[in-house]
Amino acid sequence: MHFLKTLIGTQKGTTSKGISQLKEYLSHLGYMNHKSSTTLTQQTDDFFDDDLELAVKNYQTFFNLAVNGIMDANTIAQMSLPRCGVSDSFNLNRSHELYLRIPTLASHYIFFPGEPKWPPTKRSLTYSFPSGEQTDVNSSILHATQIWASVSPFTFSYTPNYDQADIKISFQYRDHGDGNSFDGPGGILAHAFAPSDGRLHFDGDERWVDGVTPGAFDLQTVGLHELGHVLGLGHTNDTGAVMYPDIGDDLRKDLGQDDINGIKALYQF
Known part of the structure; x- marks a missing residue:
């Protein structure tokens, strides 16, 4: 995310080195459609165009920032925070304009497209790790599965058979x-995939601990956040929810009411 420092x-209307990377980043998070640039298109891609302004405004809307379409200090600070790699938004119409689901006062949770x-x-899910990884992470994931089990119709159990597990967790x-x-x-x-894919990936280059x-x-x-994706929840802009996309270090977070409301609404129980 070093490219943000130049923006x-x-x-x-401005041209600046790093804008092409910003377009790729916001496209990855679902805020715009943009193809990775080549050397020949780099100069054009570093132009701040209408599509990028709209994407920045939608990003600012989602994170409750001042909606001005400008890469101001608060927007850059928000983008610089560690986060989940799953998209915040998904729906682009034919004109490439992004339509965010604007949360109501009662709910902020979002589902994947098509829910x-x-x-x-399938209410009893198995999970597993590749050989050699489970010793370090099993306790943390066990507790995360127990938390989701306490508020959902699911039960979770570990299996040593990684290839046959419903949820495959790896670094x-x-x-x-x-x-x-x-x-x-x-x-x-980290990132994870919508049901019933079951893949959940942690970035192995991060420093991971069990605790604060x-x-x-x-x-x-x-893990609690990514399991929410595995079950079908998208990101929320409720900062008190575990499904909020930004995840700080030195922090332990539990499910919020918005997370619970979301899983209940998705599975109708």
Whole structure:
């Protein structure tokens, strides 16, 4: 996320190094449609155009920032925070204009497009880790599954059979073949896929701990967040919810009421 440092004050009509990376970042998070630039298109891509202004405004709306379409200090500070790599928003119409679901006062939770969910016959989910990883992370993930089980119709159990598990949890590095590359320390911490894919990936370059430690990330908190995606929840802009996309270090977080309301609404129980 070093490219953000060069973008302070940029707005529609300006050209600046790093704008092409900003477009790729906001496209990855679902705020715009943008293809990765080549050397030949780099100069054009570093132009702050109408589509980027709209994407920045929608990003600012989601995170309750001043909506001005400008890469001001608060917007850059928000973008610099460690976070989940799953998109915040998904729906783009044919004119490429993004339509966020604007939360009501009663609810902020969002589902994946089409509201995918585990079938009614699948309420007991197994999870596993590749050989050699479970010793370090099993306790954190066990507690995260127990928390979700306490507020949902699901039960979770560990299986040593990684290939046959419903939820496959692993540590991955940089480009690991799923179209969602990690970026080294900081930035994107983890991601997971909607039901019933079951893949949940932590960035292996991060410092992971079980608990609250300065400069490190709590596996239980991030695992709780990513399991929410595995069950079908998207991101919320309720800062008190575990499904809020930004995840700080030195922090342990539990489910918020918005998370509970979301899982109940998705599975109708």
